[in-house]
Amino acid sequence: MRQIFAVFALVCSTLFLLFGVQRVTTFPSFSTLTQLTLKSESPNSRMPSLDPDLYEPAPESLQLDQVYVYVRHGERTPVAVRLDKPPASIPAIWNLCKEGRKFAAAVYPHTQLEVFRATEQMDGRSIDGDCTLGELTDVGRRSTYDFGIALRRLYIEKLGYLPDTASADGSTYFRSTFTPRTMESLQQVIEGLYPNSKHEPGFIPRVLSRNVKDENLVANTLSCPRLKELETLFMTEAIKTENPKLSQLDGKISKYLGGKSLALDVKPRAVGIFDTLRAAEAHGFPVPKEFQDPEVQDVIESACCKEYFSAYQDHEFRTLGMGPLLDDLQAKMQKKVTTGNGDKLKIAVMSCHDTGLAGLLSTLDVFDQRWPDFTASITFELFRKASPSSSFLQSLYSRPETEYFVRMRYRNQSLRLPACANVGLHLEGHPEFCTFKAFKEHVKKYKPGDWEEDCKATGKSPILTGNGLGYTSGGNSAAPLFK
Numbered sequence: 001m002r003q004i005f006a007v008f009a010l011v012c013s014t015l016f017l018l019f020g021v022q023r024v025t026t027f028p029s030f031s032t033l034t035q036l037t038l039k040s041e042s043p044n045s046r047m048p049s050l051d052p053d054l055y056e057p058a059p060e061s062l063q064l065d066q067v068y069v070y071v072r073h074g075e076r077t078p079v080a081v082r083l084d085k086p087p088a089s090i091p092a093i094w095n096l097c098k099e100g101r102k103f104a105a106a107v108y109p110h111t112q113l114e115v116f117r118a119t120e121q122m123d124g125r126s127i128d129g130d131c132t133l134g135e136l137t138d139v140g141r142r143s144t145y146d147f148g149i150a151l152r153r154l155y156i157e158k159l160g161y162l163p164d165t166a167s168a169d170g171s172t173y174f175r176s177t178f179t180p181r182t183m184e185s186l187q188q189v190i191e192g193l194y195p196n197s198k199h200e201p202g203f204i205p206r207v208l209s210r211n212v213k214d215e216n217l218v219a220n221t222l223s224c225p226r227l228k229e230l231e232t233l234f235m236t237e238a239i240k241t242e243n244p245k246l247s248q249l250d251g252k253i254s255k256y257l258g259g260k261s262l263a264l265d266v267k268p269r270a271v272g273i274f275d276t277l278r279a280a281e282a283h284g285f286p287v288p289k290e291f292q293d294p295e296v297q298d299v300i301e302s303a304c305c306k307e308y309f310s311a312y313q314d315h316e317f318r319t320l321g322m323g324p325l326l327d328d329l330q331a332k333m334q335k336k337v338t339t340g341n342g343d344k345l346k347i348a349v350m351s352c353h354d355t356g357l358a359g360l361l362s363t364l365d366v367f368d369q370r371w372p373d374f375t376a377s378i379t380f381e382l383f384r385k386a387s388p389s390s391s392f393l394q395s396l397y398s399r400p401e402t403e404y405f406v407r408m409r410y411r412n413q414s415l416r417l418p419a420c421a422n423v424g425l426h427l428e429g430h431p432e433f434c435t436f437k438a439f440k441e442h443v444k445k446y447k448p449g450d451w452e453e454d455c456k457a458t459g460k461s462p463i464l465t466g467n468g469l470g471y472t473s474g475g476n477s478a479a480p481l482f483k
Helices: 002-018 030-039 138-158 180-193 225-247 250-257 270-282 294-313 315-321 323-342 354-363 392-397 436-446
Strands: 063-072 102-107 111-116 172-176 347-352 377-386 402-410 413-415 430-435 461-465 468-472
Touching: 063 138, 063 323, 063 354, 138 180, 138 347, 172 180, 180 347, 225 294, 225 315, 270 294, 294 315, 294 354, 315 323, 315 354, 315 436, 323 354, 323 377, 323 402, 323 436, 354 377, 402 436, 430 436
Parallel strands: 063 347, 172 347
Antiparallel strands: 063 377, 102 111, 377 402, 402 413, 402 430, 461 468
């Protein structure tokens, strides 16, 4: 019996080697990883998410008053297994999650329990370091830690804006969506920005999160049925316009899809293939050369962006999707403008997802139609400018008028918001600095009125048909809320 079993095991292992590796149990060091990734043509390797050396100083007349950072989580595993069969042979199991496995869990009664977390496969095997689907990898932990270091280099060491040490004075605000990869990414960012050695006595970083129904760091289709209906409408339109373009890639990539055409609505969906390729490239895994062709990449990325983000051309979708988040942002800024030094907040860091970043960019009409990279970030900076009074006597009876300006940054560049393009709506000679008044008035256009009422479903999902806009019960969208 043992001999039979040994022969069987030998045959299985031989077949395993012949028909593709399903697991990666070792991986290069971070330094080697960086070299591998930089050799790739992936957009993830173009530049650091935040490079203090590329920061554009504000005019001397402006003083930085607040910073709001929205950062996508770090590199993760794909959210589903795809392209694992030959000839693509991208591993189904990634052994890249060795960090963060051993930790102290708070347990009743008021003590800590040492825990080692591991992933069990369907066959009962458990190998230390195996990742779950969609999990933040060690590479993602490193990149988000580096992002925190970049924040420290910029706002503490270069600008002298933030204090060198963190204290419990209300100057910091940290928030994440409820998913583990964003929570863990934020913890890494905090460690880079304010490591334990830079904590004043009594300071413990307070990480906030909201219930799913209240989350506004994404377009919350789970709590807003009307938003889901609109999403379905635009996704259906994208299927009609983009699937023919994707089918033109059949000659190059169908062999990796079992002979099928790549499409937005056929499994494996185009966005899923795109997700797997992006994740593989970010970790230095070999990707089939056909998927490295810039023309192929552009067609797939363009189709996925249209599927997920074309709905933002619609005012109602902007209002229900990003309106709550933008209203939160302007309200926090308004508090600073109104109370001045009475508001102690200096920096807020929100850990979120690619769809949230693209939603913000689209709503403010500055989206470049490129899918946000891992650890990509958007920064809003609030500046203050004190204008002197026109005369000495006038200054005795009135305070100098204080003006406020907002600058938005993405991919290490300052963005010129179309809403602030006209004369008088931005700092003279610097169109990237919106007046706070113009910024506030623009984003308030997307403030929901009666959220509960506006989010009510019509009972029918709008679908574009050949005869125009028709309606049919039910929906055909399978878009995940968090990516």
